[in-house]
Amino acid sequence: MLSIISITGCGHKAIFKEKTDPNEIVPIDVKDIEPDMYYIKNGTKFYVVYQPKGNSASQYSPESVYWMQKDESLMPDYYRGEIIAYASENSSLKPLQIQRYKYNGYSFGLYGAEIDDDGYISFSVKKNTIEDSDMGKILSRAKSDTIRLVSIDDKPVTKKNLNNAGCITGLKKNKEYHLTFYAGTYxxxxxxxxxEKFLQYYEAYVIEKAENTKNGYLKFSMPDDAKSGYYMIEGAGFFKYYNFKRGEKSEAKADMNDAFYTSQNEQFAQYSQQYFALVSEDTKDAVFQITYDTNGYTDNDIICTLIAPDDQTVYEMPALNGVATVTLDKAVAGRYTMNIYPKDIKVENAEVISGYTQKDAICDKETETLKKDDSFIMFSADIVGDDYKEDDVWGTVTYEDGTSYEMEYDHDTGKMEYLMDYAKKGKYTIEIYHYENIAIQNIRAKKDESHTSHEVINIEE
Structure with missing residues (x-):
């Protein structure tokens, strides 16, 4: 039976023959196995697991993605009944930690994008595009690093275009698409x-037992109930697993995304203790905390996570000296699940220890009416005070239909601001929340004349 756990470790480079196709995986003999590396054994040959490029999202997060082009051929195949080999100076190892990733198909070389308040797909070229992808190469020549994608093949983008890793979905392999976007104000x-072919974090497990061999390596086997799929082993690299024997079925017909668990909570319940914390209303800077008796465990042995009630987002809770915490900028009302591994660790408390709601703060409010549709309207308010933190003040702009936009604090101007690229005519309510040590002045809406330029530019290879 499989059970879930986190992944640690680092990657290793694949082994290649000299002067050959760089995307050709090369078998090695048992005498050439290197220590502290993982191999898939096929007959008498061994194939090192492959580490493609990926982002740096936390290990339990569905935002964790890896991408490939032709280098997918470097990922070894592993069939039921075969083994994972590992050479080490130690005669035994802890349970083997593996993560499963789902296949998301092909997309632009983009991850970590978000839908902004105007409904555009927003991202940074440097931070969110893959440098050697078609998108990375072309947008590196755009007028600005800040991109707001408007349409794909003349269809306006929506939040349905993005998955929870910030990748655009529904695209076809190597198909060219016509994009319109703002690069800055251009x-x-x-x-x-x-x-780019994407893999996204899906599920995680542990293989409990390793067996010694007389050939200088330990061997592991996938359990019989493991699903076909893409697996990352100890953070070192991927292999493709097929839950049937080599040659028994067609690999093309294998379902690589068939879920093993039915929910996030079911996954975590397999290996951890679970506790619940109720947040009665939307709360800013909510601190969730688990305190526990270390009882011989090190910080690296402790794994704590928090699951949000609205979208099942998983947050890691770093553990340090008997305390694991995570702070959410905004915790929506609902029941949160806190998990801690190992199961036998003594938990002293699990709770929300701080945070504040809108009821705790003073609210200054103004209503502004726009008589016509207009572009680049700046909603702002002056912040007055000597001893305050950025988190001590926050604000929203709400249109008459109920659509709300979050204002941001500008360090240079000392103002709360929200720039609306296109503002419909009608009433807008500006609300600024703050504490007694802060005063609010000049709440207003005004056209920003610095954004009057408009230029249509075509970028092609």
Whole structure:
């Protein structure tokens, strides 16, 4: 039976023959096995697991993605009944930690994008695009690093275009798409190919037992109930697992995304203690904390997570000297699940220890009416006070239909601001929340004249 656990470890480079195709995986003999590396054994040959490029999202987060092009061929195949080999100076190891990733198909070389308040897909070229992808190459020549994607093949983008890893979905392998977007304030167009294959974090497990061999390595086997899929082993690299024997079925017909667990909570319940914390209303800077008796465990042995009630987002709770905490900028009302591994560790308390709601703060409010549709309207308020933190003040702009936009604090101007690229005519309510040590002045809506330029530019290879 499989059970879930986190992944630690580092990657290793694949082994290649000299002067050959760099995307050709090369078998090695048992005498050439290197210590502290994982191999898939096929007959008498061994194939090192492959580490593609990926982002740096936390290990339990569905935001964790890896991507490939032709280098997918470097990922070894593992069939039921075969083994994972590992050479080590130690005669035994802790349970083997593996993560499963789901296949998301092909997309642009983009991850970590978000939907902004105007409904555009927003991202940074440097932070969120893959440098050697078609998108990374083409948008590196855009007028700005800040991109707001407007349409794909003349269809306006929506939040349905993005998955929870910030990748654009529903695209076809190597198909070219016509994009329109803002680069800063410049309106631009480009034709970009969907040339990256993505894997996204899905599930995680542990293989409990290793066996010694007389050939200088330990061997592990996938359990019979393991699903076919893409697996990362100890953070060192991937292999493709097929839950049937080699040659028994067609690999093309294997379902690589068939879920093993039915929910996040079911996954965590397999290996951890679970506790619940109730947040009665939306709360800012909510601190969730688990305190426990270390009882011989080190910080590296302790794994704590928090699951949000609205979208099942998983947050890691770093453990340090008997305390694991995580702070959410905004915790929506609902029941939160806190998990701690190992199961036999003594938990002293699990709770929400701080945070504040809108009821705790003073609210200054103004209503502004726009008589016509207009572009680049700046909603702002002056912040007056000597001893305050950025988190001590926050604000929203709400249109008459109920659509709300979050204001941001500008360190340079000392103002709360929200710039609306396109504002419909009608009433807007500006609300600024703060504490007694802060005063609010000049709540207003005004056209920002610095954003009057408009230029259409076409970018192509």
């Amino acid at each position: 309106y631009q167009t480009a034709t970009i190919k969907a040339d």
